[in-house]
Amino acid sequence: MLTIKQITENTNAVIRGLEKKHFKNAKETIDQVIAFNDKRRSTQSILDNNLSEVNSISKSIGQLMKEGKKEEAETAKSRVAELKEVNKTLQTEMDQAAEDMQNLLYTIPNVPYNEVPEGVGAEDNVVEKMGGMETELPKDALPHWELTKKYDLIDFDLGVKITGAGFPVYKGKGAQLQRALINFFLDEARKAGYLEIMPPTVVNTASGYGTGQLPDKEGQMYHCEVDDLYLIPTAEVPVTNIYRDVILEEKQLPIKNCAYTQCFRREAGSYGKDVRGLNRLHEFSKVELVRIDKPEHSRQSHKEMLDHVEGLLQKLELPYRILRLCGGDMSFTAALCFDFEVYSEAQKRWLEVSSVSNFDTYQANRLKCRYRSGEKKTELCHTLNGSALALPRIVAALLENNQTPEGIRIPKALVPYTGFEMID
Structure with missing residues (x-):
């Protein structure tokens, strides 16, 4: 299976290699792999930021309660609950993008070395x-x-x-x-x-x-x-x-x-x-x-x-x-x-x-x-x-x-x- 690093860092070379193997729709398939990877990474970034915010707010709730700021503490709890629901959706989206990418990678052949001759059969x-x-x-x-x-x-x-x-x-x-x-x-x-x-x-x-x-x-x-x-x-x-x-x-x-x-x-x-x-x-x-x-x-x-x-x-x-x-x-x-x-x-x-x-x-x-x-x-x-x-x-x-x-x-x-x- 081709690595994501291989695909993203040498995209054109990978496409040319797949075309040498007469793999149909090489460019479209590689573009789809990159799109799935971008989706996975961007979703991961949002999820990481949300998790960081959840941790930060959760730590503040106890202090707010100690200071008697009950209303603010309840608002913070609501925000944490809201973020957790969003995070569930993000996790599902990220997992789906990773699975789609993996399944697509399984269908892509290896890239031949440069010394492999051109030819059909x-x-x-x-x-x-x-x-x-x-x-x-x-x-x-x-x-x-x-x-x-x-x-x-x-x-x-x-x-x-x-x-x-x-x-x-x-x-x-x-x-x-x-x-x-x-x-x-x-x-x-x-x-x-x-x-x-x-x-x-x-x-x-x-x-x-x-x-x-x-x-x-x-x-x-x-x-x-x-x-x-x-x-x-x-x-x-x-x-x-x-x-x-x-x-x-x-x-x-x-x-x-x-x-x-x-x-x-x-x-x-x-x-x-x-x-x-x-x-x-x-x-x-x-x-x-x-x-x-x-x-x-x-x-x-x-x-x-x-x-x-x-x-x-x-x-x-x-x-x-x-x-x-x-x-x-x-x-x-x-x-x-x-x-x-x-x-x-x-x-x-x-x-x-x-x-x-x-x-x-x-x-x-x-x-x-x-x-x-x-x-x-x-x-x-x-x-x-x-x-x-x-x-x-x-x-x-x-x-x-x-x-x-x-x-x-x-x-x-x-x-x-x-x-x-x-x-x-």
Whole structure:
């Protein structure tokens, strides 16, 4: 959530940033926020003056009674009663202005950094880097949904029977490959200094608001209505909310957490060839990195996270590219985001496997996540997170890019985790 200071001191810059994200009616919305804030402040000023007058008059009443000035004392009492009634109205008006302002702020996305490219959608993202190994496949190469059937790795039809589309059942070496990737990603995160967390996969409303998933305008979160709880779309939500309403000491930063969880996304409106097989699921596994940092160090943290994800893809021997997302393709909460995509030789398309984002103070302001500097002042932290990695499309790319006439080859880095070198 944007801070009032950010909006009032840099109004034009905020509006330009929101326009870069293609936020509709940016100027009108920011003007309304400022109007609510002005209303809240002016009402607070009148209320403060009235409270001061009430205190002053109240102190004088006893003295007037002592001096026998009963009529004047009664007049003073009437004035106090009158002011108290006025103050009730003022308090209601002030609270309403504050609530209206807060609700409006929740609907405003984060402001992108200056280095975020202009653009409307994915076609305007900038390719920062390409790497990995080129793949040569047999002429009769199969997409992963055919490979999983051929080698009995994943049963999509059984998932439909048990739950519905988008909930696959992993079997045999397919399940072992999934578990191997999870352990590999967690071990690599641990070696990089991340503390592993095993959080709940269901969160309350406050947690959803804390990281910006709520209000959920697209209806992409699964909502357990009876208990008013939400299935998490990513471990970012519960892990980052560990630090909600927390004041950290400067020496604790940066905090580095990682977590493996199941993730749940309704993906409403998703259909067509691009969602076949593992390309887009309602339930999937992911290892997430979360960092809490000081503002002056968050860009360095972001770079370290990008290097970590790139290192994983290199160890998995996958062809990849790194994209700097344009304003129109960034998430609601991000100030700067890079996507990692792996190339599927069988599908002849790029598959997104990670987004690594810096949220600046946007989430921290919602969370009230602060740190105490050496001067004993409290300041908002910066929050960052990234997938390291999301499994479905990694599995798809591994199966497709490593298929041979003899079977599917397992990358060397994974063999100690799978216990086998080939799926045949």
